[in-house]
Amino acid sequence: xxxxxxxxxxxxxxxxxxxxxxxxxxxxxxxxxxxxxxxxxxxxxxxxxxxxxxxxxxxxxxxxxx
Numbered sequence: 001x002x003x004x005x006x007x008x009x010x011x012x013x014x015x016x017x018x019x020x021x022x023x024x025x026x027x028x029x030x031x032x033x034x035x036x037x038x039x040x041x042x043x044x045x046x047x048x049x050x051x052x053x054x055x056x057x058x059x060x061x062x063x064x065x066x
Contacts, residue, residue, distance in 0.1 A: 033046055041063055042056075043061075058064070
């Protein structure tokens, strides 16, 4: 580890509204297991990861393309 971090600025209106409403930023890990491809949509997320999540926002889950 070299001490660097990455920050993503989200332009999605839904996410910006949540941040304003909660008045706090969101912290998240990636939605893929290390060395596996990044998911393109909700259905691509590994069931192993989904099993460890406490809550999913019901927003854009039916979209097949990002």
